[in-house]
Each structure stands twice: as C-alpha cells, then as structure tokens.
Amino acid sequence: xxxxxxxxxxxxxxxxxxxxxxxxxxxxxxxxxxxxxxxxxxxxxxxxxxxxxxxxxxxxxxxxxxxxxxxxxxxxxxxxxxxxxxxxxxxxxxxxxxxxxxxxx
Numbered sequence: 001x002x003x004x005x006x007x008x009x010x011x012x013x014x015x016x017x018x019x020x021x022x023x024x025x026x027x028x029x030x031x032x033x034x035x036x037x038x039x040x041x042x043x044x045x046x047x048x049x050x051x052x053x054x055x056x057x058x059x060x061x062x063x064x065x066x067x068x069x070x071x072x073x074x075x076x077x078x079x080x081x082x083x084x085x086x087x088x089x090x091x092x093x094x095x096x097x098x099x100x101x102x103x104x105x
Contacts, residue, residue: 006084014074021070023071024067025063029061029063
C-alpha cells in the first residue's frame with residue numbers, strides 16, 4: 001500500500017492567499033464611489049446619478065457579502081488543515097502506543 005503525502009502547509013498558503021483576495025473584493029465594493037465627484041455625468045447627473053447610486057449600493061453590498069464569504073472559505077480551509085494535522089498526530093500517537101504494547105508482550 002502506498003503512502004499518501006498530504007501537504008497541509010499548502011492548504012494554509014492557499015487559505016492566506018484566498019483571504020487576501022476576499023478582503024480586496026470586500027473593499028472594492030465601496031472604493032469606486034469615492035472617485036465620483038458631484039457632477040460626474042455632467043448635465044445628465046440629476047437624471048443618472050440617483051439610479052446609478054441605487055445600483056451601486058446593491059453592487060457594494062453584494063461585493064461586501066461575497067468578500068466575506070471568500071474569507072470564511074479561507075478560514076474553513078485553514079481550519080481543515082489544522083484539524084487534519086491534529087487527527088494525524090493523534091492517530092500516530094495511538095499507533096505508537098499500540099506498537100509499544102505489542103512489543104512489551
């Protein structure tokens with residue numbers, strides 16, 4: 001039977017990268033509004049800006065939610081790596097204990 005080598009450090013690395021992406025997405029939801037000035041659409045500003053603002057608020061909310069979900073996924077991946085390592089360590093200790101008990105008899 002072949003051993004399966006699972007590198008949980010790569011899981012943690014990917015989780016860190018993913019968390020950073022999630023933060024960027026979350027922040028991006030509101031950053032675009034900061035660039036608008038009061039007369040962004042010229043003479044059409046009174047007509048377009050209210051609709052644009054309404055759609056922009058929905059966009060910002062969804063970006064924030066999505067960014068938070070991506071960060072949560074990264075946290076879950078990191079937790080999975082930690083759980084895997086803990087379980088593997090516990091099983092190794094149990095096997096070592098059984099091996100010592102068998103060796104004593």
